[in-house]
Amino acid sequence: MQFTMWSVGHFVYLFSPFLIFAVIYLLTKMASQRTKNILGYVLGGISVSILIVRNIDIFLRNGWDLEVVPLQVCHIGSLVAGFALLFKNSWFKLTAFCFHLVPALLAMLFADALAGYDTLLKIRPQTYIWGHIFIIVCALYGVFTHHPNLTKKDLVQSLLFVGGMAVAAIVCNSLFRETLAWEPNYFYLYDYSGTPLKFLYNALPTSTYGWFTINWFYTIVLLTVFVGVFVGLYFLAKMLVKKLDGEGK
DSSP: OOOOTTSHHHHHHHHHHHHHHHHHHHHHTTSOHHHHHHHHHHHHHHHHHHHHHHHHHHHHHHSSOTTTSOOSHHHHHHHHHHHHHHTTOHHHHHHIIIIIHHHHHHHHHTOHHHHTSSOSOSHHHHHHHHHHHHHHHHHHHHHHTTOOOOOHHHHHHHHHHHHHHHHHHHHHHHHHHHHHOOOOOGGGOSOOTTSSOHHHHTSSOOEEETTEEEOHHHHHHHHHHHHHHHHHHHHHHHHHHHHHHHHTO
């Protein structure tokens, strides 16, 4: 059983998180807040568990390697989306919705990694499939079901968290290459592999400072786009919560 890009199965995969969330939303729309919270805990627990199972499988097969360190955008997303519902934390919900939702959807759209597996009936492809699905489901659940009161403080905390993760990714991309002979591309900030941004990466040369390597133009443009999308989705989330609160009155 293999995955084929742009097949019927691929399009079913793309729409599945929205279909799953729609079913959950409609079935729980009139449920008590306690029931909604319990379901949120279950969804959040599943999201975190998917990453744990994935990393245990990789560690048992390969020992320590770059895939075990959860600095990839969507691996952090599994934790953030899960913790957002487990702890009902507003800026985690904001981070899941504004930052991790779009990369998760893009990973499902450009799912070349899935096409590389000889079968989908193994832990790693299954955690890839369900990990991205649950990031999106949890991100939507946190906004549409919990109706968080999002503030500018939440926006600042969320941006600082994402910024800190991005800086850690930039440093570890070079540090792990130098010290561990790994080839990480955390946050897709070391090179354009896995993205359609070759033209952007090659626009200006990469700079090297001892062990540290960075393509300033590519990195700054990419992070600027991330921040722009993030802030735009923040205002969208606030608008959605306000509208949902109005409908509930």
